[in-house]
Amino acid sequence: MTVEIHDDAEALARAAAEMVLREIRAGRKRLLLAGGTTPSHTYELVGRGAQPGDYKGVHIFFGDERAVPPDHVESNYRMVRRAWLDPARFPPERVHRIRGEIDPERAARLAEEDLRAVAGEPVGLDLALLGLGTDGHTASLFPGSEALAESLRLYVPAREGRRITGTYPLLNCVDRVVFLVSGASKAEAVRSALHDPPGTVPASLVQPRGGAATWLLDREAASLLD
Ligand code: 6PG
Numbered sequence: 001m002t003v004e005i006h007d008d009a010e011a012l013a014r015a016a017a018e019m020v021l022r023e024i025r026a027g028r029k030r031l032l033l034a035g036g037t038t039p040s041h042t043y044e045l046v047g048r049g050a051q052p053g054d055y056k057g058v059h060i061f062f063g064d065e066r067a068v069p070p071d072h073v074e075s076n077y078r079m080v081r082r083a084w085l086d087p088a089r090f091p092p093e094r095v096h097r098i099r100g101e102i103d104p105e106r107a108a109r110l111a112e113e114d115l116r117a118v119a120g121e122p123v124g125l126d127l128a129l130l131g132l133g134t135d136g137h138t139a140s141l142f143p144g145s146e147a148l149a150e151s152l153r154l155y156v157p158a159r160e161g162r163r164i165t166g167t168y169p170l171l172n173c174v175d176r177v178v179f180l181v182s183g184a185s186k187a188e189a190v191r192s193a194l195h196d197p198p199g200t201v202p203a204s205l206v207q208p209r210g211g212a213a214t215w216l217l218d219r220e221a222a223s224l225l226d
Pocket of ligand 1: 133
């Protein structure tokens with residue numbers, strides 16, 4: 001497991017954006033993006049740093065979505081569009097959003113079909129950016145959620161239908177997973193994910209195909225690590 005600690009949120013976002021661009025330029029084109037608020041600035045910096053041709057062949061998928069329309073303030077897709085896709089004029093046909101506006105069960109099935117159509121058989125993605133909640137959730141895999149036990153489907157409804165989330169089968173078919181975590185409020189969740197027995201928090205059960213996850217942290221988020 002690799003842990004990188006950066007001085008502050010700005011330095012963290014810069015490092016994360018440089019990592020994403022490096023990975024894309026190395027040919028890792030099938031991306032799974034985190035929602036929430038932390039990664040927004042990283043996505044802005046990726047958009048600003050990309051060169052013509054960087055997006056060739058890149059497909060964007062989402063780790064989870066809220067059960068809201070795509071223009072809703074809580075939509076992860078809306079956040080990524082505003083931060084990166086629209087300013088960069090990213091080809092919309094290669095952005096595979098989860099349809100938060102329809103029945104969550106149907107949205108989960110369509111998201112899986114969409115992903116399988118691009119990511120091959122067996123399904124493989126190249127890079128995932130994931131966030132971490134203060135309770136140690138990632139995507140919408142919350143502690144105690146039924147979604148944690150899903151062993152076949154790649155996306156399922158969660159939070160009584162208020163979310164659609166990628167499952168461990170999805171996250172574990174990614175070659176490289178990078179957690180991007182900022183702020184003192186996440187320090188205990190980071191400590192638990194890295195130091196407590198696997199499964200103590202949901203994020204600690206993400207086992208990427210290509211080896212242990214990388215953790216990109218700022219000092220505050222890393223403040224409880226040994
Ligand atoms: C979401 C994310 C979720 C997020 C964490 C951290 O839909 O909100 O998928 O897993 O990454 O909750 O969120 P913040 O970055 O807003 O702290």
